[in-house]
Amino acid sequence: MTEIPEDHPRYMSLVTREMLVKGVNDGITSMQGLIAQGRGEAFDYLIGEKTTGTAMRATKAAAAMLLLAERPVISVNGNTAALVSKEICELSKLIDAPVEVNLFHRTEERVGKIVKRLRSDGCITIYGDNPDRLIPGLSHDRAKASSEGIWAADVVLVPLEDGDRCEALIRMGKKVITIDLNPLSRTSRMATITIVDNIVRAIPNIHAFALEMKSMSPMELQEIVVEFSNAESLSRSLEDIAENLKKLQ
Template sequence: MSEIAADPTHPRYQSLLMRHRLEQAAKKGMLADSALIAHGRGEAFDYLLGEQTIPSALIATKHALGLLMAAERPVLSLNGNAVALAGSELLQLASRLGCPVEINIFYRTPERMEALLTHLHELQSALGLEVPIFGAAPDARIPGLEGPRAKCCKDGIFSADVLLVPLEDGDRCEALVAMGKTVLVVDLNPLSRTAQLASVTIVDELSRVVSNMNELSHQSSEVLMSPSFHNSEVLSSSLDHIAEFLAEKRD
């Protein structure tokens, strides 16, 4: 980690810390080749949002958290980047919600699954938590997807009614919505297929989202949910925010 990133008062500390976590995860074999490129795309959109939680993203975060709290079978679906960027914080959230997590990755290989499961169990042990961790033995399939990416666990993602799937790809988001699930995504690009297809799209950086959720988790689901929530309004609002950012810079 560079000297800049070691200084928490540096304005880009958080961004550099996330980059560092990802580079470490890559060295441990937790990530697909395309993971760092995907993170870079996210960095660019976060830059255009001013590297902050914008008001509409906070509304979406609260609404999503309320839905998870009110769910009968909530599950947090984790891919490589999610584990790398906010593994501990996601386990804490699952513990507070009393729900399982499931490792579910796009480019599934035994080596990557093993690296991710080992890492997550180490984090869980260090935190003293007892969150059920699914993913090691998939025994169900998501209809409409082909190959290894369809694999999931029957008592995890397959049976969930409300799913948090940060950093999901468009095809799988679509397939999960088609199963009738409420799909909550975290995606910094408000124009992505995932962002457009999800039930609730949080246009914000993942570690900030999970930190916000953990801080808000003492509130009740009734207080957190917006009765008039429309995901299209959240998406439009984030586009407006980026356009304003560009207009300010242009002047």
């Protein structure tokens, strides 16, 4: 990767770009994933390239929901694997949630490489290389799911998700937690909980909250989830953007 000086004002953003370019060269990330990263980076500018208080509240609710889940599953695509593979594996072990690879631009070679990356980074239970179910309402490869993974899940964490699969999972009766820097996207609006934040910050934050709250009672966790409103959180995220833009004037 290109050497980036740590005192560069946008060090983390540039490192993230390099990680995704390496992901493409390693056969993990698709070329289209670079375009998605550019779109997300633009929204990260708008929120100030930091985790807002609004995002932290959503993250806490997400951690509580994952701890309450009977069968949580973490869905992983190419960008997620390139950026936070180790962090995903750490979270997977903490909340006892298997990981399932699901790709829009799917090839069996890419799936195999992502599974290998996840396994080398510590993930234990990984699905997606031999899907045996189809999510109703989707005609694309994203419909492919594993009967012991996403198909059976009650809560699915789907970072960097596309809207129609999020909507299809909701129709199946599942709760969906997503990480999306665009508070206006269909994914953000359809999800049960949307964390408007960069995935490189959000996944470690979910892990930290889950670790902190792991000893809480189900009643205490449920109270955190019930008090959260995704619609209100998205409205606050738009207010956060407006306030940040005012500061730049």
